[in-house]
Amino acid sequence: MGVEKNIAVINGDGIGPEVTEQSIKVLNAIAHQFGHKFHYTHCLMGADAIDKTGNPLPDETIEICLNSDAILFGAIGHPKYDNDPNAKVRPEQGLLKLRKSLQLYANIRPVSTYAALQHLSPLKPKQLDGVDCVIYRELTGGIYFGNKTISEDGNKASDDCVYSREEIERIAHLAFKAAQQRRKKLTLVDKANVLETSRLWRKVVQQMASQYPEVTVDFLFVDNAAMQLILNPKQFDVILTENMFGDILSDEASVITGSLGMLPSASVGNGGALFEPIHGSYPQAAGKDIANPLGSILSAAMLLDHFGLGKEAEKVRQGVQWTLENGFVTKDIDPVNFYFTSTIGELISDFVQDKFPTELHPENIQLRKSTII
Ligand code: IPM
Numbered sequence: 432m433g434v435e436k437n438i439a440v441i442n443g444d445g446i447g448p449e450v451t452e453q454s455i456k457v458l459n460a461i462a463h464q465f466g467h468k469f470h471y472t473h474c475l476m477g478a479d480a481i482d483k484t485g486n487p488l489p490d491e492t493i494e495i496c497l498n499s500d501a502i503l504f505g506a507i508g509h510p511k512y513d514n515d516p517n518a519k520v521r522p523e524q525g526l527l528k529l530r531k532s533l534q535l536y537a538n539i540r541p542v543s544t545y546a547a548l549q550h551l552s553p554l555k556p557k558q559l560d561g562v563d564c565v566i567y568r569e570l571t572g573g574i575y576f577g578n579k580t581i582s583e584d585g586n587k588a589s590d591d592c593v594y595s596r597e598e599i600e601r602i603a604h605l606a607f608k609a610a611q612q613r614r615k616k617l618t619l620v621d622k623a624n625v626l627e628t629s630r631l632w633r634k635v636v637q638q639m640a641s642q643y644p645e646v647t648v649d650f651l652f653v654d655n656a657a658m659q660l661i662l663n664p665k666q667f668d669v670i671l672t673e674n675m676f677g678d679i680l681s682d683e684a685s686v687i688t689g690s691l692g693m694l695p696s697a698s699v700g701n702g703g704a705l706f707e708p709i710h711g712s713y714p715q716a717a718g719k720d721i722a723n724p725l726g727s728i729l730s731a732a733m734l735l736d737h738f739g740l741g742k743e744a745e746k747v748r749q750g751v752q753w754t755l756e757n758g759f760v761t762k763d764i765d766p767v768n769f770y771f772t773s774t775i776g777e778l779i780s781d782f783v784q785d786k787f788p789t790e791l792h793p794e795n796i797q798l799r800k801s802t803i804i
């Protein structure tokens with residue numbers, strides 16, 4: 432039976448629009464192949480929204496997102512704000528407010544490796560084989576959302592880090608459940624030797640562990656965890672951590688894959704769900720059709736999983752795998768023989784509609800191949 436779903440689309444900034452366009456192509460191909468109906472409503476957020484409305488998150492966007500079954504989001508950020516500490520409005524405020532408004536309290540970032548990309552990873556192949564972990568990052572609390580102050584003379588500032596038991600428990604339950612479905616190991620990353628909030632995290636997670644007897648729980652200080660992720664990433668299964676540590680560790684973990692452009696994420700909470708690649712807006716590449724759309728397309732696969740469409744999600748992942756194995760890759764992966772963003776989107780759309788290999792005309796793909804070599 433086909434399903435019918437409403438998807439809010441936020442292209443956002445930089446390469447956001449062009450990578451999101453590829454995901455929509457792939458979702459449309461899935462809808463066509465499996466008999467589903469996806470309706471898209473585009474809305475504004477980030478620098479794009481500031482330019483058009485003066486507001487990084489217009490009310491209309493919140494409204495559309497609240498009335499959708501899922502949100503597909505591209506990227507956020509513009510260099511003109513990055514080096515201006517005095518800017519009153521910033522694109523990122525839009526994303527933070529959206530997370531808070533929709534109570535998207537858990538950010539899920541799977542880290543997997545691909546044989547075809549091993550040579551690009553800063554790690555050695557023997558450290559990479561079998562790396563398969565997922566980061567559960569708390570997303571609506573902690574230092575990101577605590578009280579902020581700046582003194583009148585502008586020379587003293589503070590950001591409070593606050594967590595409640597309830598905020599910890601709700602994401603910890605999701606992380607424990609994920610561990611149950613995986614290799615049954617959960618690592619809480621904190622700084623309990625220094626921070627009171629971290630000691631609360633540790634206490635709450637220790638108390639919850641008895642509800643999940645088959646899951647082995649261990650604890651790492653964040654500085655050590657940062658080191659272990661590079662030394663021996665295979666040891667991790669589910670990593671659970673607070674907002675700020677999760678932000679930092681998930682970028683660190685992403686380069687293990689070989690390209691920052693590959694990693695998807697899902698932000699979930701009380702009903703709503705937002706799917707976005709973890710890469711930033713990469714303004715230098717915007718509009719050039721060279722960005723890697725796989726992080727976005729794999730986020731679309733997570734969106735399909737969220738709709739309960741596991742078979743469809745798997746098909747998209749197979750399509751991604753297929754392009755990688757056949758050398759259909761963007762410039763970040765092969766700077767000499769690369770294909771355009773839009774070509775990768777088309778290839779995966781064809782793949783999910785079983786147009787391969789009989790209808791594949793390599794010479795047509797070659798024609799669209801970059802000649803900038
Ligand atoms: C992320 C980003 C955001 C964050 C920024 C854009 C506010 O780095 O999603 O990881 O810090 O959460």
Ligand code: MG
Nearest residue numbers: 678679681682
């Ligand atoms: Mg980040």
